[in-house]
Amino acid sequence: MHYHILLSETCNSECRYCYKKSLEEFDNGLDKKFKFDFSSPEDSIVDVKKLKKFLEKDKNAVLIFYGGEPLLRIDKIKEIMDAIDVPFRMQTNAKLIDKLPKEYVNRITKLLVSLDGSCERTDYNRGEGTYDRVMENIRLIKKNGYNGEIVARMTISQENPDLYEQVVSLIRAGFDSVHWQIDAGFFKFDYNKEKFSKFADEYNKSVSKLIDYWINGMKKGKVLKLYPFLAIIDSLIKNEKTKLRCGAGYAGYAISTDGKVVACPIMNCIEDFCAGNLDSDPGKLKKFDVSGDCTNCKYLDLCGGRCLYWNQAQLWPKEGNDLICSTIKHLIDELKAKLPEINSLIKEGKISKQQFEYEKYFGPEIIP
Numbered sequence: 001m002h003y004h005i006l007l008s009e010t011c012n013s014e015c016r017y018c019y020k021k022s023l024e025e026f027d028n029g030l031d032k033k034f035k036f037d038f039s040s041p042e043d044s045i046v047d048v049k050k051l052k053k054f055l056e057k058d059k060n061a062v063l064i065f066y067g068g069e070p071l072l073r074i075d076k077i078k079e080i081m082d083a084i085d086v087p088f089r090m091q092t093n094a095k096l097i098d099k100l101p102k103e104y105v106n107r108i109t110k111l112l113v114s115l116d117g118s119c120e121r122t123d124y125n126r127g128e129g130t131y132d133r134v135m136e137n138i139r140l141i142k143k144n145g146y147n148g149e150i151v152a153r154m155t156i157s158q159e160n161p162d163l164y165e166q167v168v169s170l171i172r173a174g175f176d177s178v179h180w181q182i183d184a185g186f187f188k189f190d191y192n193k194e195k196f197s198k199f200a201d202e203y204n205k206s207v208s209k210l211i212d213y214w215i216n217g218m219k220k221g222k223v224l225k226l227y228p229f230l231a232i233i234d235s236l237i238k239n240e241k242t243k244l245r246c247g248a249g250y251a252g253y254a255i256s257t258d259g260k261v262v263a264c265p266i267m268n269c270i271e272d273f274c275a276g277n278l279d280s281d282p283g284k285l286k287k288f289d290v291s292g293d294c295t296n297c298k299y300l301d302l303c304g305g306r307c308l309y310w311n312q313a314q315l316w317p318k319e320g321n322d323l324i325c326s327t328i329k330h331l332i333d334e335l336k337a338k339l340p341e342i343n344s345l346i347k348e349g350k351i352s353k354q355q356f357e358y359e360k361y362f363g364p365e366i367i368p
Ligand code: SF4
Pocket: 293, 294, 295, 297, 298, 299, 300, 303, 304, 305, 306, 307, 325, 328, 329
């Protein structure tokens, strides 16, 4: 199983769609729907011996350093890595990765680095100078021997639907792996029907253009790890059904700063989604699944339900959630339509089925 460990709830960035939006959302009404527990401390006080014992009970354990910003707790990262031997991953803004000694960085064999596309777009969302600093740090870790996967993890904001341009910009900057998520449905106040309908139209066109670009690369033997495309095509090739693709609440859990085990990192204060603690048997953690409209949706077996938090919180009205789903359906339909072409490329030997395989649940949520 994959476990996100929340090392710190604080962050050294003040991004537009996270920090700034949280300041605007005074009351999303969730306190009437769920029971909250804000008693966990800002920084992880998890006992590493206990964590080790817990992970030893799961022979497939993978640990993902997560925050806030996990690199604000380099002390804890080192303590954990010195004591525990499991595969490590990290989701980070990478601004401080130059401060983590290379023998630790090089053991974290998959990194999800927050970048939103071009320098201009990243700096607009994440603050002046962010892009250059992150790229410089990436160059440094590579120079220091890092040869793991680096996934550029983008947020697509509702004001900027130009996915194609931003993903291509990241590919040109040297990324073979990209994941994106649409910032929609996670705050109550930011829904506007007209604005989001316009976004969805433009975004869908951009998705189609990016799929064509992706397939053109395949004709030259390259399958870029554009995770939302890769995972769906992998399922279509294998004729495989999926559950929630991020794995939250059944294949992946989060360990809160005080050692509670919860369905997903962003639900760490909601008691309703607590699955156990570090004394629990990982095999017996409480399981969660999506409900409501997803259960009757004919796309469920390929979509999986987008996001457990979004599905359960229902912060946007139904018409807004339907608009989000229209983008998911468009993505799936477009990829399905390209499957015969992809299968032909596989048959011709230009690419192989194995190029679509990937490690599930380590971070990319897959469905944007
Ligand atoms: S398309 Fe929407 S309703 Fe259908 S399974 Fe996905 S998230 Fe659920």
